[in-house]
Amino acid sequence: MIDLLVAGGGPAGLATAIHGALAGLRVVVVEPRPTPVDKACGEGLMPAGVAALAALGVTPAGRPLAGIRYVDSRHAVEARFRAGPGLGVRRTTLHAALYERALALGVEHRIGRVAEVRQDAHSVTAAGLTARWLAAADGLHSPVRAALGPAPRDRRERRYGLRRHYPIAPWTDFVEVHWSPRGEAYVTPVGPELVGVAMLGPRGRTYADHLAAFPALRERLAGAAGGEVRGAGPLRRRVRSRVAGRVLLVGDAAGYTDALTGEGVALALASARALVAAVRAGRPERYERDWRRLSRRHRVLTEALLTARAHPRTARLIVPAAHRLPTAFTTIVNALA
Numbered sequence: 131m132i133d134l135l136v137a138g139g140g141p142a143g144l145a146t147a148i149h150g151a152l153a154g155l156r157v158v159v160v161e162p163r164p165t166p167v168d169k170a171c172g173e174g175l176m177p178a179g180v181a182a183l184a185a186l187g188v189t190p191a192g193r194p195l196a197g198i199r200y201v202d203s204r205h206a207v208e209a210r211f212r213a214g215p216g217l218g219v220r221r222t223t224l225h226a227a228l229y230e231r232a233l234a235l236g237v238e239h240r241i242g243r244v245a246e247v248r249q250d251a252h253s254v255t256a257a258g259l260t261a262r263w264l265a266a267a268d269g270l271h272s273p274v275r276a277a278l279g280p281a282p283r284d285r286r287e288r289r290y291g292l293r294r295h296y297p298i299a300p301w302t303d304f305v306e307v308h309w310s311p312r313g314e315a316y317v318t319p320v321g322p323e324l325v326g327v328a329m330l331g332p333r334g335r336t337y338a339d340h341l342a343a344f345p346a347l348r349e350r351l352a353g354a355a356g357g358e359v360r361g362a363g364p365l366r367r368r369v370r371s372r373v374a375g376r377v378l379l380v381g382d383a384a385g386y387t388d389a390l391t392g393e394g395v396a397l398a399l400a401s402a403r404a405l406v407a408a409v410r411a412g413r414p415e416r417y418e419r420d421w422r423r424l425s426r427r428h429r430v431l432t433e434a435l436l437t438a439r440a441h442p443r444t445a446r447l448i449v450p451a452a453h454r455l456p457t458a459f460t461t462i463v464n465a466l467a
Contacts, residue, residue, distance in 0.1 A: 131156075131253070131260065131261065131262065132156050132157070132158050132259060132260065132261035132262070133150065133155035133156045133157065133261065133262050133263065133409075134146070134147070134150045134155050134156070134157045134158075134261060134262070134263050134264075134265060134406070134409060135157075135158050135160065135254065135256060135257075135259055135261035135263070135264045135265070136150075136157060136158065136159040136160065136264075136265045136267055137160055137244035137256065137257070137264060137265070137266045137267060137268045137274050138159075138160075138161060138244075138266065138267035138268035138269060138272075138381070138383070139159045139160070139161030139163075139165065139167075139229070139239065139267075140161075140167060140169070140225065140267060140269065140381065141224060141225060141228055141381070141395055141398060141399075142267040142380050142381025142382065142383075142398035142399075142401070142402060143159055143161070143265070143267030143268075143380070143381065144159065144225070144228035144229060144231075144232050144237075145182075145186065145228060145398060145399050145402040145403075146265045146267055146380055146402040146405055146406060147159050147232050147237045148186045148187075148188075148228065148231055148232050148235060148237070148402075149186070149402050149403050149405075149406040150237075150406050151232065151235035151236055151237050152186075152235065153406055153407075153410055155406070155409075155410070156238075157237045157238070158237070158238040158239075158240060158259060158261070159232070159237060159238070159239050159240070160240045160241075160242045160243070160244055160256075160257045160259070161239065161240075161241070161242075162241060162242060162243045165225060165226060165229045166221075166222040166223075166225035166226040166229065167221075167222070167225055168221055168222050168360060169221050169360065169362065170291050170292060170293040170328065170360035170361050170362040171221055171291070171293065171328065171362070171389070171394070171395075172293070172305070172316045172318055172326070172328045172389060172392050173218060173219060173220060173221055173224075173293075173318050173320050173326045173328075174195060174216060174217070174218050174305045174316070174318040174392055175192075175195075175216050175217040175218075175219060175224075175395055175396065176211075176216050176392065176393060176396045176466065176467045177211050177213040177214045177215065177216050177467050178213070178396045178400070178467060179216070179217075179393075179395050179396030179399055180214070180215070180216060180217045181213075181214070182396060182399035182400060182403075183227075183399065186228075186231060186399075187231055188227050188228055188231050189227070190217070190219050190223050190224050190226075190227040191219070191223060192217045192218050192219030192220070192223065192320060192321075193217070193218040193219075193300065193303070193319040193320055193321060193322075194215040194216070194217060194218075194303065195211070195215055195216035195217060195218050195303060195304065195305055195318075195319070196210055196211065196215060196216075196303045196304055197209050197210040197211045197216075197304050197305075197463065198304060198305050198307065198392075198463050199302065199304040199305070199306045199307065200307050200309065200448070200449045200452050200453075200459070201306055201307065201308045201309065201346075201449065202308070202309045202310075202446075202449040202450075203345075203346075204450075205449045205450055205452075205453040206449075206453070207449065207452045207453040207456055207459055208304055209456070209459050209460035209462075209463035209464065210460070211463075211464065211467050212464050212467075213464070213467060216305070216467070218300075218305070218318045218319045218320040218321075218326070219320060220320050220321070220324075220326075224395075240257070240259070242257045242258070243257065243273075244256045244257045244264075244266070244268065244273065244274055245273050245274075245277070246277065247264065247274060247277055247278075247377060249264075249375050249376050249377065253376070254375075254376045254377060256274075262376070262409070263376050263377075263378065263409045263414075264376060264377045264378070265378050265379075265380050265402075265405055265409075266377060266378070266379045266380065266383050267379075267380045267381045267383060267402075268383055269381070269382050269383055270362065270363075270364075270365070270367055270382045270383070270386060272379065272382070272383035274377065274379070274383065275369065275379055275383050278374045278377065279370070279374075282368045282369075282370060283368075288332070288333055288363065288364035288365075288366065289330055289331060289332060289333075289363065289364060289365050289366065289388060290330070290331065290332070290333050290361060290362065290363030290364060290365065291328055291329065291330050291361065291362045291363055291365060291389055292328065292329045292337045292340065292359055292360070292361045293326055293327070293328040293329070293359070293360050293361075294326070294327055294328075294337060294356045294357055294358070294359050294360075295320070295324055295325070295326050295327075295356070295357040296324070296325050296326075296327060296351050296354040296355075296356050296357070297323055297324055297354060297355065297357075298323065298324070298325055298351065298354040299322065299323055300319030300322075300324075300325050301350065302317075302319065303319060305317065305318050305392065308344045308346075308347050309445075309448060309449050310343035310344060311343070311442065311445060311446065312331050312332060312335075312343065313329060313330055313331025313332070313335075313340055313343065314329070314330045314331070314390065315327060315328070315329050315330075315340065315341070315343075315344050315347055316328040316329075316330070316389075316392070317347065327341075327347070327351070327356075328389075329341070330365075330388070330389055330390065333363070333364070337356075337359045365386055365387075365388050365389055366386060366387060366388060367382065367385055367386040368385060369384060369385035371418060372384045372385070372417060372418050372421050373414045373415060373417055373418045375414075376414065378405050378408070378409070378414055378417055380398065380401050380402055380405050381398040381401070381402075382394070382398070384401060384421060385425075387428070387429055387432045387433060387436070388432050388435075388436055390432055390435050390436065390439075391428060391431060391432045391435065391466050392466075393428045393432075393466055397424065397425055397428055400424045401420075401421055401424060401425075404416075404417055404420040404421060404424060405417050407420075408420065427465060427466065428466065431462065431465070431466060435448070
């Protein structure tokens with residue numbers, strides 16, 4: 131019998147599968163799309179994410195990142211990572227590296243989509259397969275999560291992400307976060323002649339609309355032919371519980387606050403390890419507790435930044451405050467990193 135069935139073969143699902151295989155479980159991943167899968171994301175890994183990948187035996191090629199720099203029209207402040215470099219890595223490169231590692235460990239892959247889920251006290255059946263446990267790693271719009279019940283209502287402004295690559299030599303080894311009154315631009319070096327520029331903001335604005343809010347960045351990118359624009363959102367996803375019987379949610383499916391602090395992949399990797407530990411122990415309720423512990427700092431700091439961002443008076447003070455208090459800014463960045 132399959133020990134762990136994973137719905138979704140993105141980074142969160144593959145990390146869960148790898149942890150399961152390393153723990154001696156028979157793991158099957160069900161994913162409808164061919165590998166590698168591209169996705170709109172900032173493509174910057176915090177040092178904790180780099181370390182978590184290394185622990186899985188995954189070392190994707192990319193650009194070392196020294197830290198985080200906040201920029202607005204008048205100020206700039208940077209914080210260096212203390213625990214070693216982060217990594218700017220193409221989403222497709224990361225996905226391919228995780229996929230190859232999973233294959234090497236004997237993880238089985240099936241082409242398909244998980245929609246309907248049936249479970250009893252001993253097993254879960256989905257996509258024509260029966261397993262002891264199901265890990266739902268099927269993304270922001272998780273069909274498995276939707277099938278488990280309605281999500282809590284959220285009245286916050288919905289934010290979306292758009293990402294584009296530019297064939298230009300990186301001008302920094304930091305992730306630059308440019309702030310404007312209505313959104314942010316994340317500049318991440320991902321190759322010797324390639325940078326990714328991701329925009330976060332409200333719905334209804336084109337990539338060009340977002341870029342126009344950052345004149346200095348637009349000037350720096352002038353003349354570089356941008357690649358395809360990819361989008362994702364709405365980003366915020368509230369979830370009552372990550373555990374429903376023998377079904378456990380991981381990655382974006384487990385709940386998402388915002389991409390503002392750039393911890394998505396690192397949190398998914400840590401959560402994948404906690405999920406496998408819980409199912410091996412036969413104590414799925416432990417995963418809910420561990421997920422809340424692992425994500426607490428991220429959720430608190432991201433919510434605080436979003437609250438400040440939501441009000442024009444406080445939004446324009448974020449970068450100046452970090453500029454005036456560089457030690458505090460460095461402490462916060464490294465708490466997240």
